[in-house]
Amino acid sequence: MTKHERVAVVTGAASGIGRKISEEFLREGYKVVFSDFNKENLDKVISENREKGFECHGVICDVSKEEDVKNMIEEAVKQYGRLDVLVNNAGLQYVSLIENFPTDKFEKMLQIMITGAFTAIKYAFPIMKAQKYGRIINIGSINGVIGFAGKSAYNSAKHAILGLTKVAALEAADSGVTVNAMCPGYVDTPLVRGQFADLAKTRGITEEEVLEAVLYPFIPQKRLIDVQEIADYVLFLASEKAKGVTGQACLLDAGYTCQ
Numbered sequence: 274m275t276k277h278e279r280v281a282v283v284t285g286a287a288s289g290i291g292r293k294i295s296e297e298f299l300r301e302g303y304k305v306v307f308s309d310f311n312k313e314n315l316d317k318v319i320s321e322n323r324e325k326g327f328e329c330h331g332v333i334c335d336v337s338k339e340e341d342v343k344n345m346i347e348e349a350v351k352q353y354g355r356l357d358v359l360v361n362n363a364g365l366q367y368v369s370l371i372e373n374f375p376t377d378k379f380e381k382m383l384q385i386m387i388t389g390a391f392t393a394i395k396y397a398f399p400i401m402k403a404q405k406y407g408r409i410i411n412i413g414s415i416n417g418v419i420g421f422a423g424k425s426a427y428n429s430a431k432h433a434i435l436g437l438t439k440v441a442a443l444e445a446a447d448s449g450v451t452v453n454a455m456c457p458g459y460v461d462t463p464l465v466r467g468q469f470a471d472l473a474k475t476r477g478i479t480e481e482e483v484l485e486a487v488l489y490p491f492i493p494q495k496r497l498i499d500v501q502e503i504a505d506y507v508l509f510l511a512s513e514k515a516k517g518v519t520g521q522a523c524l525l526d527a528g529y530t531c532q
């Protein structure tokens with residue numbers, strides 16, 4: 274089967290890393306279902322890509338709602354007849370010390386970043402296993418292998434996704450389906466740069482000094498990762514060449530976790 278017949282579904286595809294991954298799949302010839310709960314951004318991304326002549330489909334889906342996730346998978350199959358790649362990317366950050374962290378916020382973040390991935394795999398598995406082919410890529414983080422003060426929900430979800438990845442990889446190992454976690458370090462996205470103003474204020478430095486003073490001391494390569502690098506790695510994991518890679522936490526972090 275050629276890439277041109279392959280179908281990919283990406284959650285959280287209306288922004289940042291998810292958008293870039295989805296657009297790289299399009300450029301590689303995949304048919305792509307862009308899924309997100311932000312209708313306005315999703316509509317914009319879909320129309321921009323259709324204007325460029327790409328075949329893509331948008332599905333509004335809040336991954337914390339099982340019915341939405343079920344519908345997203347069904348829509349992909351209805352639209353394109355199969356499902357080859359699922360990227361569980363939707364996520365968000367909230368920073369607070371545990372004693373001040375609202376419990377409902379903690380639960381919601383786990384629902385989005387871990388239960389959402391679980392339900393998507395649950396509905397994708399029967400289709401992929403029947404096809405005897407599938408690639409599932411869960412977007413983890415360096416926060417899945419090391420702790421960060423203030424990020425209890427995010428770290429819990431990103432550690433949990435590695436456990437889910439291993440179990441799912443084992444359950445699909447004899448079906449031609451691989452399951453991996455792609456774990457980025459600091460990626461150059463609006464989400465990361467958006468934190469610079471607060472970081473500068475709390476440390477009494479300028480926004481321009483944040484990279485050198487706050488982040489680079491922890492990043493051996495002294496640079497942010499380009500979103501293209503994440504997309505390239507995900508595209509490799511999604512390819513037929515990567516059939517032997519399964520159950521892995523694939524770190525792309527400019528050396529962050531090797532210290």
Ligand SMILES: NC(=O)c1ccc[n+]([C@@H]2O[C@H](COP(=O)([O-])OP(=O)(O)OC[C@H]3O[C@@H](n4cnc5c(N)ncnc54)[C@H](O)[C@@H]3O)[C@@H](O)[C@H]2O)c1
Binds near residue numbers: 290385457
């Ligand atoms: N930016 C980084 O440096 C970085 C580093 C490591 C991991 N990650 C991970 O990459 C993924 C994407 O992050 P990003 O930086 O592109 O963020 P982003 O905010 O640019 O994009 C996240 C997307 O997820 C969507 N989303 C949020 N909650 C949702 C829900 N309940 N249902 C459906 N969609 C939902 C948002 O609408 C948005 O379009 C996340 O899982 C994040 O944890 C990011």
